[in-house]
Amino acid sequence: MFIKPVEDMLMRNADHYLIPADIVANVQTDNNLYHAFLVLTKVKYSKIPVLDNDGHFEGLVSLPLITEQMLSDDQLNVDILMQKRVCDVMEHDVRTVEQVSDIEATLHLMIDNPFVPVVDHEGYFKGIVTRREFMKSFNFLTHEIGKQYDMIEKDFSNSEKAK
Known part of the structure; x- marks a missing residue:
């Protein structure tokens, strides 16, 4: 759980966290891998959402995931891109958040992921929260928290050493 001043400062920028679904590059489950490969290449991302x-x-x-499908018997088989569908190779068990304001859950997911999908309670894709947007807020936090809150520096030099 965040301390209140940290949570308050992070929530100030919560409106900027969500990149809305209508501007996020995505593919559909029934697209072929060739289409997904082109989209990923054009947008220069290594991973994008899949929607129905x-x-x-x-x-x-x-x-x-796509290039792994193309590798067979020490050759590159590009024909497979037209034959297989996105649903055949995509990651299915992806952790999501329902609310952008769930900062702590989102932050935990961002440790291992450059973005976190935001999905409402009915499963509709609302957009993504990127690590980049969070990092901008943390940068703001580290520079501004001392200006906006009284911070008391504690002396840990004589405290008990870590066990």
């Missing part, structure tokens, strides 16, 4: 035809979040697809 109704806008529900289904998972993620990445360049490594």
Whole structure:
């Protein structure tokens, strides 16, 4: 749990955390891998969301997942890109958050992921929260917290050493 001053300062920028679904590059489950490969290459991301035809979040697809399909018997088989669908190779068990304001849960997920999908209670994809946006807020926090809150420096030099 965050201390109140940290939570308050991080929440000040919460409006900027969400990159809305309508501007996030994505593919659909029934797209072929060739299409997904082109989208990933054009947007220069290594991983993007996968949606169904109704806008529900289904998972993620990445360049490594696609290129792994192309490798067979020491050759590169590009024909497979037209034959297989995104749903055949995508990550299905992806952790998401429902609210951008769930900062602590989002932060924990960002330790291992450059972005976290935001999905409502009905499974509709709302957008992503990126590590970059969080880092901008942490930068603000580290520079401003002492100006906006009275901070008391504690002397730990005589405290008990870590056990």
